Amino acid sequence: MAEPIFECRSASVALAFGGQARPIVSDIGLSVHEAEFLSIVGPSGTGKTTLLRMLGGLLRPTSGEIRMRGEVLTGPPDGVVIVFQDYGNALLQWRTVAANVAFGIERHLPRKECDERVAAVLELVGLSKRASDYPWQLSGGMQQRVQIARALALRPAVLLMDEPFAALDAMTKAGLQDELLRLRDQTGTSFVFITHDIEEAVYLGDRVAVLKGSPGRIDNIVDITLPSPRDQVTTRQLPEFLAYRYDLHQAIGHG
């Protein structure tokens, strides 16, 4: 197998609470290959968000290291972008959809190229007709698509997503899940997708890592070999899907 483009080696984070350092995640080892979809699933309180902030360079690991294309991270690296769960806070309410999407690239690209790229990613997420609307004029699912488009505009190699669909209804969620898989196929972007929803993790993932305990550790990593393209109805009925679902529930300790 080829070298992973994104790698996390025995990384730990401790955060200070009232002067005392409390370990949040410990000894995390993960690797992501090109165009791979890695789901990380874990119950609440296992440090999912801390893990993702660390992977995105917003938090520096207390020990261990994270590498992007072999380079050790010292801050948010080129080619890695986070998509946050709370799209309402993460979007710039005073900017139109197109201006939000342009926000990450407008300082680095000539106007024309920037406009073209914005138009292209809006097309990709199906929001071309809403380009001149403001975020508050859009539904929750559309707002989250704006945030995804803003990240894609940077043409990232790795997209880190922190429970991006947790606040959305089931139907919107299903639509966006399929959209992500399609984007992965079209753009070759790798995904690290954090969720507490086991079915979502299995449906999307090429592999599913289980985060467990306090401090959170990677308990095990399951290879998912379900046929592609996945389908919201038929894939979820496959005996293999149900078996993965059962195993992961067991692994997390629900069973």
Place this chain on the structure above:
Amino acid sequence: MAETARGRLNWTGLGVFALVLLVWEAAVRSGLIAFEFFPPPSRILLGIVALTRDGVMLQDLLHTLGSIAAGWSIAMLIGVAIGVLLGFSPTARRFGLASVEVLRPMPGIAFAPVGLLLFGFSLQTELVVTVLPTIWPVMVNTMGGIANVHPRLGDVGRTLRLSNTEIVRHLLLPAALPSIIVGARISLGLALVMAIVAEIVGNPAGLGYGIVREQQAMNPEYMFAYIAVVGILGIALNAGVVALTTALWPATSRVTL
């Protein structure tokens, strides 16, 4: 305000106001209210017309408008600058907030004698009295606006690889803009009040001095004419800021106005 949220005139509200004027007119004319120096609205209106024809009203209006513009602009510069600094930096708050909290409750008018002593009956005195209290509303609102920006916006800036100055300029300031505008509007109202006060006590010029001058000359309809013009000026200034804000930042005005 006489306007509804959609910008159309509120006819019902204006009708009530017209009714109040009518009752006032009738009460004075019928002798129900009988003061020696209390004119009915119609006489005040004639007073405005006479003073305007004479040219003195325009001259006084321009003086006051100029003082407000100068005083408010200076106060905005100082207030936004200090507010941004205190909003961003916990260290600045630790060192500076106590001084601000000591100075802020002091009534601006208390500085009129200071201004008089330093600058005499002059425009400088008027500006001292206008600027000092006008700083605080915009400063406090700017500080609060910056400090209350959701931390997620900082995360967004960092994951999109903006520098710290870019985060301040492109994320924190625009996000705090609605609060800054609210502060600017309160400050503008205060600048009008303080300019009039300063003209009454410290600088014999403008609309404020016009009120005193006509009172001492025992011309009540002229005195009330000046008061009415001050009121109209207040409404016009507020409408001006609203129009300017809407033109400059349409998306922000939706939340603020």
